[in-house]
Amino acid sequence: MSATAQTATQTLPTIDVETSQQSSSVPPSLAVQTAEQALQQIQQTPGGVAVVPADAYKNNSVASTIKDILDYVPGVFAQPKFGDDTRLSIRGSGLSRNFHLRGVQLFMDGIPINTSDGYGDxxxxxxTAYKFVEVWKGANALRFGANSLGGAINFVTxxxxDANINSAGIDMGAFGYRRFQGNVGGANGPWDGFFTASNQQSQGFRDHSYGHDTRASxxxxxxxxxxxxxxxxIDANDVRQRIPGSVTRTSALTDPAAAAPVNVANDWQRNIDTVRIANKTxxxxxxxxxxxxxxxxxxxLMHPIYQWLDYHYHDYGGFVRATDDRVINGxxxxxxxxxxxxxxxIDARQYANVGGYKGTPVSSxxxxPENYSGYAENSFYVLPNVALIAGTxxxxxxxxxxxxxSLNGDVNGRSTFSLWSPKTGFLWDVDPTWQVFGNISRSAEVPSFGESVAPNFQNPTFPTIPFFDIKAQTATTYEIGTRGKRPDLTWELTGYRANIRNELLCFYNTFGxxxxxxxxxxxxxxxxAGLGAAIVKNIFVQGDGADKLWVNLAYTFNDFRFDNDxxxxxxxxxxxxxxxxxxxxxxxxxxxxxxxxNIEWVPQAYYVDSANTLATQAYAIWGxxxxxDxxxxxFYLEARNxxxxxxxxxxxxxNQANLNSPLFEPGNGRAVYAGIKVRW
Known part of the structure; x- marks a missing residue:
C-alpha cells in the first residue's frame, strides 16, 4: 500500500497497559477486532473517543460496575447509586433522568442494550466479560446510528x-461482596466459541441495598x-436488587448507610430478566x-417502586454497514x-405496590417505539497525514x-420525528505518535416514554405536557483536540461547546x-484532559525492562448552563x-x-435544582x-475511601429544591476488596 493509504496513527488511551494479542497459531476473527485494531480504527475519528482494554481494570480491581471501567476516561461522569446502578453522563447528557439512563446509547458487540424507546439500564x-470497551462521545458515535448528546459505549466480548481466554476468578470484600467468574473458549478449524459467566452478590453499604445477579454470554x-x-x-441476565433510594442532604452526610423510609416500607426493588440473541456476518x-x-x-422488568411496575420489552432490529478504504488517484x-x-x-402494566407485592391494577x-437511521461518512486524505471528513x-x-x-391519567398518543445530523471535521497525524482533530457536528435525541411520568397530576404554574408533545433535543457541537502516545507519555486534551435546543430538562415536579x-x-x-506518564524510571531495575513510577490522570471541566431562560x-x-x-x-x-x-476529587459542590438553591458538598476520597500480574x-488487594x-x-x-428534598445518594464507606484470577 502506498504512503497515501496508510492508516491513521495508532495512539493509546491514558491508561498505561499492555493489551492481549491473538494467538499466532489461530487465524484471527474477521468480525471482532483486537483491542489494538479497535484503537487504530476508533482514532480515525476526528473527535473524542477512547478504547479501554480489559487489562486496565479487570485483573487489578474489583471491577463490579461500569464506573470501574470508565473511571479514567475524561468527559465521562459515572457514579454509583446502588448495586450495579450508576448515574452516567457524557458531556452533560441525560442529567434530568433521575432513574435508569438516557442520553448515552449502550451496545454489546454492536447490539443495543438500551430499549427501543431509548432508556437504558x-x-x-x-x-468481567469484555476484552475492551469503546467510548464514542457525542456525534462521534455516528457509526452506531447514535443520536444523542452523550454518544455511545460499546462493550466487546x-x-x-483470542489467546489466553480461559480463566477463572474469585473476588470478595466489604459489605458482603463476592463474585465467581469464569471464561472458556477455543477454536477448531473454521469453528470457534467463547462463553463467560459470573455470579455476584452483595449486602450493600446502605440499608435495603442487598442484591445478587447471574450473568452469562x-x-x-x-x-x-x-x-x-x-x-x-447470546446473552442472558438474572438480576435481583433492592433499592435504598435517595435521601436528604443531611441524611446523606450524617447517616449515609440509611435507606429512604418509604423504600423500606414498600420494599422497593429493581429485578430484571433478559435474553438477547443476535447474528453478525x-x-x-x-x-x-x-x-x-x-x-x-x-x-x-419487575420493579416495585411508587407502584409495582411489570414491564415486558420485546426489541428487535437489524443493521448493515459497508466500509470502503482505497486509493483513488493517489x-x-x-x-x-x-x-x-x-x-x-413495551407491555407496560402497573399495579399498586403493597409492601413489595402486587396490588390492584392501576394501568395497562x-x-x-420505532427507530430507523441511515448514515454515511467520507474521509478524504488530502495529504498522507491529513484527512478532511464529512458525514451525515x-x-x-x-x-x-x-x-x-389507566387510573394514572395516561392518554393515547403518537409522535414522529424526522431529523438530520450532519458532521464535518479534520484529522491531522502530526507525526506517528501525535494527532490533532476537530469537528462541527449535529446530534439529535428523541424522548423516551418515561419523560412525562405523571400526566394526571396538574401543576398550576406549568401545565402537564404529554409525552407526544415533547420535542426532540438537538445540539450543534464544536470540538477540537489532540491525543498521542510517546514511549513514556500518553495524553488527550479536548475542548468542546454544544449549543442545544429543546434540551430535555426538569422544569416542574410533583411529589418530588x-x-x-x-x-x-x-x-x-x-x-x-487525560494524562499518563512515567515520571521516574530505573528506580531498582535498569535497562529496557526498567521499573517505573507511573501517573494516570483524568480531569473533566463541565460548564452547563441555561441560555437566557x-x-x-x-x-x-x-x-x-x-x-x-x-x-x-x-x-x-x-x-x-x-x-x-489513588484519589477522586470533586473540589466544588454542584447544584441539584434548576433554581440553583441547593447543592451537594465538595469531597475528596482516596484509596x-x-x-x-x-x-x-x-492477585490484587484494593482499599477504597x-x-x-x-x-x-x-x-x-x-426544578426547585429545599433542605427536605430527598435527592442525594451517599457514596460507599471504607471498603477493602481482594481477588485472584488464573488464565490459560
Whole structure:
C-alpha cells in the first residue's frame, strides 16, 4: 500500500497497559477486532473517543460496575447509586433522568442494550466479560446510528480465536461482596466459541441495598474463508436488587448507610430478566468490508417502586454497514455507510405496590417505539497525514402509545420525528505518535416514554405536557483536540461547546418526581484532559525492562448552563460537578508487581435544582491498591475511601429544591476488596 493509504496513527488511551494479542497459531476473527485494531480504527475519528482494554481494570480491581471501567476516561461522569446502578453522563447528557439512563446509547458487540424507546439500564453489564470497551462521545458515535448528546459505549466480548481466554476468578470484600467468574473458549478449524459467566452478590453499604445477579454470554463463529465469517451471540441476565433510594442532604452526610423510609416500607426493588440473541456476518471484498446482522431482545422488568411496575420489552432490529478504504488517484479515501433498525413493543402494566407485592391494577399500556437511521461518512486524505471528513445521519423515529386501562391519567398518543445530523471535521497525524482533530457536528435525541411520568397530576404554574408533545433535543457541537502516545507519555486534551435546543430538562415536579419537558436554549461546554506518564524510571531495575513510577490522570471541566431562560436565566444546569478529577500514582515492577494510591476529587459542590438553591458538598476520597500480574496468575488487594468519608456520590435533580428534598445518594464507606484470577 502506498504512503497515501496508510492508516491513521495508532495512539493509546491514558491508561498505561499492555493489551492481549491473538494467538499466532489461530487465524484471527474477521468480525471482532483486537483491542489494538479497535484503537487504530476508533482514532480515525476526528473527535473524542477512547478504547479501554480489559487489562486496565479487570485483573487489578474489583471491577463490579461500569464506573470501574470508565473511571479514567475524561468527559465521562459515572457514579454509583446502588448495586450495579450508576448515574452516567457524557458531556452533560441525560442529567434530568433521575432513574435508569438516557442520553448515552449502550451496545454489546454492536447490539443495543438500551430499549427501543431509548432508556437504558446497567444491570446487564458485566465488566468481567469484555476484552475492551469503546467510548464514542457525542456525534462521534455516528457509526452506531447514535443520536444523542452523550454518544455511545460499546462493550466487546472475546471470541474463541483470542489467546489466553480461559480463566477463572474469585473476588470478595466489604459489605458482603463476592463474585465467581469464569471464561472458556477455543477454536477448531473454521469453528470457534467463547462463553463467560459470573455470579455476584452483595449486602450493600446502605440499608435495603442487598442484591445478587447471574450473568452469562457467549458467541459461536464460523469462518467460511478468511474473508467470510458469521457469528451468533447470546446473552442472558438474572438480576435481583433492592433499592435504598435517595435521601436528604443531611441524611446523606450524617447517616449515609440509611435507606429512604418509604423504600423500606414498600420494599422497593429493581429485578430484571433478559435474553438477547443476535447474528453478525462479515464479508471482505478487496478494499470493501460489509457487515450485516439481526438481533432480538426479551426483557422483563419487575420493579416495585411508587407502584409495582411489570414491564415486558420485546426489541428487535437489524443493521448493515459497508466500509470502503482505497486509493483513488493517489489519495486515500475511506467511505463508511450503514442502516440501523431498532423497533419494539413495551407491555407496560402497573399495579399498586403493597409492601413489595402486587396490588390492584392501576394501568395497562402498549407502547410501540420505532427507530430507523441511515448514515454515511467520507474521509478524504488530502495529504498522507491529513484527512478532511464529512458525514451525515438521518433518523426517523416513532413513539406510539395505546392505553388499555389507566387510573394514572395516561392518554393515547403518537409522535414522529424526522431529523438530520450532519458532521464535518479534520484529522491531522502530526507525526506517528501525535494527532490533532476537530469537528462541527449535529446530534439529535428523541424522548423516551418515561419523560412525562405523571400526566394526571396538574401543576398550576406549568401545565402537564404529554409525552407526544415533547420535542426532540438537538445540539450543534464544536470540538477540537489532540491525543498521542510517546514511549513514556500518553495524553488527550479536548475542548468542546454544544449549543442545544429543546434540551430535555426538569422544569416542574410533583411529589418530588422530576417531570421532563423542553428547555429553549442551553449550553454545554467543557474540557476533557487525560494524562499518563512515567515520571521516574530505573528506580531498582535498569535497562529496557526498567521499573517505573507511573501517573494516570483524568480531569473533566463541565460548564452547563441555561441560555437566557425566562425562568432560570443563565443558571447552572444541575446534576454534574463542575470539576471532576481521578488520579493514581503506581509503582510498576517488570515482574508484574504494582502498588500505589489513588484519589477522586470533586473540589466544588454542584447544584441539584434548576433554581440553583441547593447543592451537594465538595469531597475528596482516596484509596490504595497493590497486586501482581504475571500474565497467567494475578492477585490484587484494593482499599477504597480509606478515610471513611461521608460524601454524596450522585444526586437526582429537580426544578426547585429545599433542605427536605430527598435527592442525594451517599457514596460507599471504607471498603477493602481482594481477588485472584488464573488464565490459560
Amino acid at each position: 446497567f444491570q446487564e453489564i458485566d465488566p 472475546p471470541t474463541g480465536r 457467549g458467541n459461536i463463529g464460523y469462518q467460511f474463508s478468511p474473508d467470510f465469517e458469521t457469528r451468533f451471540y 462479515t464479508m471482505r471484498f478487496d478494499n470493501t468490508t460489509v457487515e450485516f446482522g439481526a438481533f432480538g431482545v426479551d426483557r422483563h 489519495y486515500r479515501n475511506k467511505f463508511v455507510a450503514g442502516i440501523n433498525i431498532l423497533d419494539g413493543t 399500556l402498549l407502547q410501540k 445521519q438521518y433518523l426517523f423515529a416513532v413513539r406510539d402509545q395505546q392505553v388499555n386501562f 418526581n422530576c417531570n421532563v419537558t423542553n428547555a429553549d436554549r442551553t449550553v454545554h461546554q467543557g474540557i476533557e 425566562p425562568t432560570y436565566h443563565n443558571n447552572q444546569i444541575p446534576g454534574a460537578p463542575r470539576h471532576f478529577l481521578r488520579a493514581e500514582l503506581l509503582y510498576k515492577h517488570p515482574n508484574g508487581f504494582y502498588i500505589g494510591p 490504595l491498591k497493590a497486586g501482581i 504475571d500474565g497467567k496468575y494475578s 480509606i478515610a471513611n468519608k461521608a460524601y454524596i456520590a450522585s444526586a437526582s435533580i429537580i
